[in-house]
Amino acid sequence: MERYKEAHRLNVLVICATGYGSAQMLKNRIENELGQLVTIVDLVGYYDLSDERLEGIDAIISSIDLSHLVFTVPVFTVSVFLKSDEVSWIKNQLQMIDASNNQSSQERLEESDDFDSIFSNYFTEDAFFVFENADKEEVLTRLVESVCHDCQKSKWQLLDLINQRESMSTVVFDQDIAVPHPIKAFDERHRVAVAIIKNGLKWDDNFHEIRLVFLVSPSIHQNTGLPVITKRIVDLTDSDNQKQELMSCQTFKAFRQVFLSR
Structure with missing residues (x-):
């Protein structure tokens, strides 16, 4: 023993x-x-x-x-x-x-507080994008704009904080998924913006075909449910089938259904 x-x-x-x-x-x-x-x-x-x-x-x-x-x-x-x-x-x-x-990842999620409600608190249709082809800069800019509604200064501040975080360690979780986020909380409201890139994009010299990008922007106040969301994203790295289903989504409704499903 x-x-x-x-x-x-x-x-x-x-x-x-x-x-x-x-x-x-x-x-x-x-x-x-x-x-x-x-x-x-x-x-x-x-x-x-x-x-x-x-x-x-x-x-x-x-x-x-x-x-x-x-x-x-x-x-x-x-x-x-x-x-x-x-x-x-x-x-x-x-x-x-x-x-x-x-214990399966879905069983852990089912034990958490109302996952459907948590999803709705972070994800919105206006922060969901599908690209056939795109580069990293274009995707990050669109995602940042979707969570910043104030001014251009806010947009560039958030991009800078995201770059600072990535300079510490990679935000790529596997060959398909990247999860950029700021080095510190930035906004009053927490949000997760999503981009699906059908043909993949080059994120850096090591990852050339990223197809799912989750931009996580936490709140400066409370982030109830965020660990459940991030754990769910991490679990996707072990579920090739569900990743493929998400990458095939054309609408926010379809994405929501797959993300919340078994």
């Missing part, structure tokens, strides 16, 4: 404001309280986050709020002191991560 536990510990990345001082305190607390469940792979400052740092990571434990960012792994926000209630919460969540291997 001890050998099994050792072999199945989750690889964790610890993130703090700078990576020094109080970060060492958090690292020591994690090792003392969660050492049997996790292995700390690295300890980094917020601005040192990169694709290389995220490679092979199962979860992130952070002393700063990362709720406005989207990752393909769970993120646990805690204090640098890692209080006892936070330890209990993380232990419970880590067990759920392990157990989720035996």
Whole structure:
């Protein structure tokens, strides 16, 4: 049993404001309280986050709020002191991560609060686009314009924040899906804009045929239900059939039906 536990510990990345001082305190607390469940792979400052740092990571434990960012792994926000209630919460969540291997993504969604209502709070028909052919700049501009209704300055500010986020680590989740989002919350309202590119587009030198783009713009206030939405998008990377169905959609109604379906 001890050998099994050792072999199945989750690889964790610890993130703090700078990576020094109080970060060492958090690292020591994690090792003392969660050492049997996790292995700390690295300890980094917020601005040192990169694709290389995220490679092979199962979860992130952070002393700063990362709720406005989207990752393909769970993120646990805690204090640098890692209080006892936070330890209990993380232990419970880590067990759920392990157990989720035996539970389908749709079952997890069905256990969440009204997924249909959550969808309607984030997605709208005026922020849904279908292209036969397009380049990255054109798609990002159209998506940003659909979530920015104020002025040109707002549009360029949001694009800049999106570029800042992508400079930290990739926003491409697999060969078909990209999820650009700002490095910090930007607007009063939360929204998700969607683009389907039938013939694919070149996102960067590594990804040449991105066909689904989800622009996630969180609110500066509350983002109730956003983890459910982002988890659903991440789950698409393991469902080729549903990805194909989404990429075949011509209307928002069809997209909604597929996104909410089994």
